[in-house]
Amino acid sequence: MARLPLAAAGVLRTQRIYEAIRSQIMSGALGAGAALPSTRSLAAEWGVSRTTVTAAFEQLIAEGYIETRHGARSRVAQGLERAPREPDMPAPRPEPATLSAFGRRVERFPAPPASGPEHLVADFRYGDLAAGDFPLRAWKKAVNVALARRLPRLRYGEANGLPELREALQGYLWRARGVRCEPDQIVVVNGSQQGLDLCARLLLDRGERAVMENPGYGLARQVFLAAGADVVPVGVDGEGMRTEGLPPARLAYVTPAHQFPLGSIMSIARRRALIAWAESAGAYIVEDDYDSEYRFDVSPIPPLHAMDGGRRVLYIGTVSKTLSPALRLGYVVVPDALAVAFAKAKRLTDRHTSTLEQEALATLIQTGAYERHVRRVRRRNGERRAQLLAALSAALGNRMTVAGADAGLHVVLWLNGVPRAREGEMVQLAQQAGAGVYPITPLYADAATLPRPEVAGLVLGYATLEPSVITQGVQAIRQALDAFCDLAAAGSRS
Amino acid sequence: MARLPLAAAGVLRTQRIYEAIRSQIMSGALGAGAALPSTRSLAAEWGVSRTTVTAAFEQLIAEGYIETRHGARSRVAQGLERAPREPDMPAPRPEPATLSAFGRRVERFPAPPASGPEHLVADFRYGDLAAGDFPLRAWKKAVNVALARRLPRLRYGEANGLPELREALQGYLWRARGVRCEPDQIVVVNGSQQGLDLCARLLLDRGERAVMENPGYGLARQVFLAAGADVVPVGVDGEGMRTEGLPPARLAYVTPAHQFPLGSIMSIARRRALIAWAESAGAYIVEDDYDSEYRFDVSPIPPLHAMDGGRRVLYIGTVSKTLSPALRLGYVVVPDALAVAFAKAKRLTDRHTSTLEQEALATLIQTGAYERHVRRVRRRNGERRAQLLAALSAALGNRMTVAGADAGLHVVLWLNGVPRAREGEMVQLAQQAGAGVYPITPLYADAATLPRPEVAGLVLGYATLEPSVITQGVQAIRQALDAFCDLAAAGSRS
Numbered sequence: 001m002a003r004l005p006l007a008a009a010g011v012l013r014t015q016r017i018y019e020a021i022r023s024q025i026m027s028g029a030l031g032a033g034a035a036l037p038s039t040r041s042l043a044a045e046w047g048v049s050r051t052t053v054t055a056a057f058e059q060l061i062a063e064g065y066i067e068t069r070h071g072a073r074s075r076v077a078q079g080l081e082r083a084p085r086e087p088d089m090p091a092p093r094p095e096p097a098t099l100s101a102f103g104r105r106v107e108r109f110p111a112p113p114a115s116g117p118e119h120l121v122a123d124f125r126y127g128d129l130a131a132g133d134f135p136l137r138a139w140k141k142a143v144n145v146a147l148a149r150r151l152p153r154l155r156y157g158e159a160n161g162l163p164e165l166r167e168a169l170q171g172y173l174w175r176a177r178g179v180r181c182e183p184d185q186i187v188v189v190n191g192s193q194q195g196l197d198l199c200a201r202l203l204l205d206r207g208e209r210a211v212m213e214n215p216g217y218g219l220a221r222q223v224f225l226a227a228g229a230d231v232v233p234v235g236v237d238g239e240g241m242r243t244e245g246l247p248p249a250r251l252a253y254v255t256p257a258h259q260f261p262l263g264s265i266m267s268i269a270r271r272r273a274l275i276a277w278a279e280s281a282g283a284y285i286v287e288d289d290y291d292s293e294y295r296f297d298v299s300p301i302p303p304l305h306a307m308d309g310g311r312r313v314l315y316i317g318t319v320s321k322t323l324s325p326a327l328r329l330g331y332v333v334v335p336d337a338l339a340v341a342f343a344k345a346k347r348l349t350d351r352h353t354s355t356l357e358q359e360a361l362a363t364l365i366q367t368g369a370y371e372r373h374v375r376r377v378r379r380r381n382g383e384r385r386a387q388l389l390a391a392l393s394a395a396l397g398n399r400m401t402v403a404g405a406d407a408g409l410h411v412v413l414w415l416n417g418v419p420r421a422r423e424g425e426m427v428q429l430a431q432q433a434g435a436g437v438y439p440i441t442p443l444y445a446d447a448a449t450l451p452r453p454e455v456a457g458l459v460l461g462y463a464t465l466e467p468s469v470i471t472q473g474v475q476a477i478r479q480a481l482d483a484f485c486d487l488a489a490a491g492s493r494s
Numbered sequence: 495m496a497r498l499p500l501a502a503a504g505v506l507r508t509q510r511i512y513e514a515i516r517s518q519i520m521s522g523a524l525g526a527g528a529a530l531p532s533t534r535s536l537a538a539e540w541g542v543s544r545t546t547v548t549a550a551f552e553q554l555i556a557e558g559y560i561e562t563r564h565g566a567r568s569r570v571a572q573g574l575e576r577a578p579r580e581p582d583m584p585a586p587r588p589e590p591a592t593l594s595a596f597g598r599r600v601e602r603f604p605a606p607p608a609s610g611p612e613h614l615v616a617d618f619r620y621g622d623l624a625a626g627d628f629p630l631r632a633w634k635k636a637v638n639v640a641l642a643r644r645l646p647r648l649r650y651g652e653a654n655g656l657p658e659l660r661e662a663l664q665g666y667l668w669r670a671r672g673v674r675c676e677p678d679q680i681v682v683v684n685g686s687q688q689g690l691d692l693c694a695r696l697l698l699d700r701g702e703r704a705v706m707e708n709p710g711y712g713l714a715r716q717v718f719l720a721a722g723a724d725v726v727p728v729g730v731d732g733e734g735m736r737t738e739g740l741p742p743a744r745l746a747y748v749t750p751a752h753q754f755p756l757g758s759i760m761s762i763a764r765r766r767a768l769i770a771w772a773e774s775a776g777a778y779i780v781e782d783d784y785d786s787e788y789r790f791d792v793s794p795i796p797p798l799h800a801m802d803g804g805r806r807v808l809y810i811g812t813v814s815k816t817l818s819p820a821l822r823l824g825y826v827v828v829p830d831a832l833a834v835a836f837a838k839a840k841r842l843t844d845r846h847t848s849t850l851e852q853e854a855l856a857t858l859i860q861t862g863a864y865e866r867h868v869r870r871v872r873r874r875n876g877e878r879r880a881q882l883l884a885a886l887s888a889a890l891g892n893r894m895t896v897a898g899a900d901a902g903l904h905v906v907l908w909l910n911g912v913p914r915a916r917e918g919e920m921v922q923l924a925q926q927a928g929a930g931v932y933p934i935t936p937l938y939a940d941a942a943t944l945p946r947p948e949v950a951g952l953v954l955g956y957a958t959l960e961p962s963v964i965t966q967g968v969q970a971i972r973q974a975l976d977a978f979c980d981l982a983a984a985g986s987r988s
Contacts, residue, residue: 045865100697101699131648178518193844203593301510355820
């Protein structure tokens with residue numbers, strides 16, 4: 001390896017810097033023509049004088065590794081196409097991925113659905129919230145309070161969450177949902193998705209059976225499939241997931257307060273049957289209460305968790321539907337016997353959820369600002385919902401059937417005239433007319449041999465849309481439906 | 495079930511509320527003596543009038559389910575010890591946990607080490623940072639900028655991280671570490687711990703072999719053990735992990751820039767040998783660059799990632815040592831072939847990392863504030879380090895040997911006079927004297943049959959301590975050592 005013709009002092013550093021850059025070039029990490037950082041930024045980064053860096057650069061120039069044009073950044077010499085490589089350096093040909101079984105299952109999952117095209121009149125994408133509904137001032141204040149609260153030191157927090165937040169959540173869950181638990185049964189997670197992932201990892205072994213609603217929440221199904229579970233889809237009707245003839249399983253995933261996506265509310269009888277099934281099967285029930293803050297015509301029904309006292313029910317909640325999906329804050333209420341395993345698993349997973357945001361949410365709940373906000377957005381979304389239902393019946397009348405409008409932030413629109421096989425065409429036509437609408441078919445398990453309406457279904461989220469926009473969006477859907485019928489008629493005539 | 499003697503109108507709602515509370519009592523979710531929420535908060539929560547709630551309460555009182563004292567909250571009747579239970583309601587006896595194999599492995603891990611007792615003169619706990627070093631103003635500004643940036647809607651972000659942040663990190667990694675990658679090879683995670691967990695899940699199958707440094711980072715070992723891997727501990731010396739005779743494996747975990755905990759820097763020769771081993775074994779190398787921002791006497795050595803062009807090396811970095819461990823922000827640079835699997839796995843795990851904090855970090859890096867901050871804390875911690883080394887040699891002289899002081903935020907203190915078997919006693923004595931110190935033994939794998947110094951070792955973190963405190967802390971360690979020697983002498987005399 002070339003040596004520098006210099007002596008003493010800064011030499012050693014210059015030498016090391018020279019070799020660091022040279023070895024990046026030799027290893028191909030620095031391709032021909034690649035720009036080097038400025039001597040200033042390298043000097044600052046490496047904590048040496050610019051002279052030291054410049055000396056190293058001069059040597060590299062002298063040896064033809066890099067070249068420099070006046071004023072411009074130094075670059076790896078153009079002539080130097082993949083310089084002669086040092087003996088034991090690997091060739092940079094790409095390597096095929098060698099993944100675990102989990103990795104191979106995950107890699108095969110479909111890519112997340114692209115959001116609708118830009119410039120839509122109205123995008124009914126489900127899951128988004130209106131930025132205008134975010135309690136900006138209150139959150140800002142809470143974050144700054146948290147920032148200003150100078151802890152004696154910055155340290156890792158408790159894996160299952162800040163004690164203040166778990167206490168605040170304990171009170172909120174009891175007031176809002178009749179869920180009773182100890183703060184140590186609450187695990188603060190990064191949104192309900194992490195809660196689902198922890199449940200799958202801690203409760204399911206490869207090849208074990210999990211039952212879940214069909215149609216159902218796609219990312220829940222993926223989490224259970226990724227864990228290697230045998231996921232059995234169970235039909236859903238107006239009373240929620242069917243409970244007669246449930247097969248034995250290790251786990252059941254349900255959304256009893258507002259079935260996703262169909263929107264039915266699980267009847268008391270089914271709730272009791274499900275709990276009795278879990279008792280006899282020795283199974284756990286994962287109750288995903290993802291949008292229960294939004295109830296319109298209905299009075300609350302106690303969650304499964306309240307009905308079985310949290311013995312076999314794991315209760316998952318989130319602020320993604322009340323504050324923002326971008327925050328990544330949720331919680332799982334677990335049975336006593338599972339609390340230690342969940343806390344230890346959360347610690348291995350990512351230590352704990354961001355302390356700053358946990359503190360901010362705790363402040364919001366403690367001051368009552370969170371519940372005031374929930375009531376406000378419930379009212380706003382109630383107005384959006386009313387507007388949507390009115391616009392739909394005015395524009396489509398008996399050409400459609402709406403399902404699941406009693407609660408939540410979305411409805412399912414069944415288009416009576418459109419055969420299920422042509423759902424995709426309707427989605428296309430609607431987008432062309434300016435309405436972003438999303439097909440229900442992907443929410444059915446591939447394995448689904450279960451009855452479902454023979455007609456096309458659309459999932460319409462409305463939480464981001466203002467009333468006037470909702471009306472225009474529904475008009476666009478109507479145009480699309482008319483266009484579809486014309487095509488169909490033309491087709492049948494020809 | 496009892497019916498209410500009321501007619502029409504609000505009746506149905508009163509009836510439902512009555513039944514909701516009653517079923518919580520019947521199911522045991524609401525124990526005898528438990529306080530009910532105020533009628534006001536229930537009315538607000540359920541979106542009904544207080545009269546409606548009061549009517550339900552009156553009925554419950556009439557039927558003896560709840561009782562109320564003047565002015566006080568209503569409570570579940572004291573007499574009502576676990577009321578007669580409805581037929582299909584499960585008995586509330588506790589249930590043994592039934593965990594997956596992963597869950598059983600995780601549950602067996604030791605609880606996290608308790609932090610030292612309060613009121614210590616100096617706590618040398620490793621991993622904490624000084625709150626005073628946090629760039630409060632800059633971070634606050636960046637967070638508020640992010641909050642003020644009104645997105646058209648609040649929506650889920652990209653699983654592998656905000657594009658702005660991944661681009662900012664691409665530039666930073668090249669300037670600071672000579673790591674070259676495309677933004678799509680970067681996965682933003684919740685601190686390096688989540689990066690480790692994703693590597694274990696995506697790259698290791700149960701029973702496969704992973705090699706790692708011994709002594710080494712405990713939570714890395716736990717992550718690999720939790721995945722069911724066969725974790726092979728490999729000895730560490732002054733040149734980092736030994737590479738001669740490495741067994742074939744799927745994965746190697748190393749901290750080449752500053753071995754945790756011993757602090758040695760992996761030599762170029764060993765780095766090349768490790769990469770060659772990975773090539774021949776078809777293994778991946780997980781390079782944990784957890785504290786490489788802190789270099790004192792040494793010039794940078796290019797990371798393994800730069801040496802192999804990122805073909806078999808997954809590079810993990812974090813801001814836990816520069817900004818705060820409470821933020822939970824880190825990143826993994828993965829080979830092209832793994833990028834899709836990592837992004838999809840991150841989505842299943844928790845959708846994505848908090849958008850707000852990703853935006854704030856992106857702003858800090860884009861504006862140069864992050865690198866200015868890194869230089870500032872590097873200087874501060876260099877001063878703390880110098881103070882610690884000076885104090886140690888003044889107080890302990892040749893009674894100790896210090897290791898790993900060239901980089902990072904901690905040193906290892908070997909106490910020449912104290913046999914390894916009595917490390918625990920020394921830790922106790924030091925705490926009694928007012929110094930929180932932490933034993934090195936837990937960082938050795940249980941399976942460790944490898945040579946290690948016969949004397950007691952302590953891991954001393956100094957990033958939270960001011961110079962005067964450091965001196966006092968070292969004095970306390972010295973007192974403890976003297977006390978230990980007196981005891982030993984007394985012991986040998988008797």
